[in-house]
Amino acid sequence: xxxxxxxxxxxxxxxxxxxxxxxxxxxxxxxxxxxxxxxxxxxxxxxxxxxxxxxxxxxxxxxxxxxxxxxxxxxxxxxxxxxxxxxxxxxxxxxxxxxxxxxxxxxxxxxxxxxxxxx
Amino acid sequence: xxxxxxxxxxxxxxxxxxxxxxxxxxxxxxxxxxxxxxxxxxxxxxxxxxxxxxxxxxxxxxxxxxxxxxxxxxxxxxxxxxxxxxxxxxxxxxxxx
Numbered sequence: 103x104x105x106x107x108x109x110x111x112x113x114x115x116x117x118x119x120x121x122x123x124x125x126x127x128x129x130x131x132x133x134x135x136x137x138x139x140x141x142x143x144x145x146x147x148x149x150x151x152x153x154x155x156x157x158x159x160x161x162x163x164x165x166x167x168x169x170x171x172x173x174x175x176x177x178x179x180x181x182x183x184x185x186x187x188x189x190x191x192x193x194x195x196x197x198x199x200x201x202x203x204x205x206x207x208x209x210x211x212x213x214x215x216x217x218x219x220x221x
Numbered sequence: 222x223x224x225x226x227x228x229x230x231x232x233x234x235x236x237x238x239x240x241x242x243x244x245x246x247x248x249x250x251x252x253x254x255x256x257x258x259x260x261x262x263x264x265x266x267x268x269x270x271x272x273x274x275x276x277x278x279x280x281x282x283x284x285x286x287x288x289x290x291x292x293x294x295x296x297x298x299x300x301x302x303x304x305x306x307x308x309x310x311x312x313x314x315x316x317x318x
């Protein structure tokens with residue numbers, strides 16, 4: 103794995119390479135997109151980006167947790183959490199690119215077996 | 222909110238931008254994130270969250286209906302961890318007193 107970290111800077115770079123805007127303006131647009139998504143989530147809306155994935159806000163109820171070190175009971179108050187579900191397209195793009203060739207072969211084998219022996 | 226609604230909002234708040242350009246901007250952003258993950262990179266957006274890829278090793282699974290064991294190949298899956306600022310924003314107003 104490459105193990106590099108991509109940040110807002112790289113995102114705005116790809117924006118200004120796509121359309122001839124200034125770096126400054128591209129950075130503002132990246133910020134605006136992130137801001138709109140965060141605002142929608144703040145309102146409790148689900149944000150669906152086709153072929154990428156969806157962000158949804160889930161309500162968690164009150165429950166009793168435990169401090170694992172001391173065994174002490176601590177109440178965990180109700181809260182909202184964000185869950186991201188990747189789209190199939192994103193999952194397969196990542197898996198196809200990163201999973202090694204032998205796994206790919208195994209997949210191809212399964213596929214050909216499935217073709218030879220239809221359900 | 223859907224991707225097209227996000228594009229509309231972006232075009233509305235940036236009147237000099239054509240709808241088509243707003244679409245290009247949004248696609249470039251998500252395309253870059255997806256491309257980075259496919260290279261095995263991490264994408265960190267401070268205040269929003271971080272996308273990363275996790276490896277799931279090969280394992281022997283079972284068909285829950287028949288109990289047959291099947292081998293499940295190694296795979297890589299995308300993962301998102303919410304940033305602190307966004308997490309706090311979601312809980313504004315209903316946090317502890």
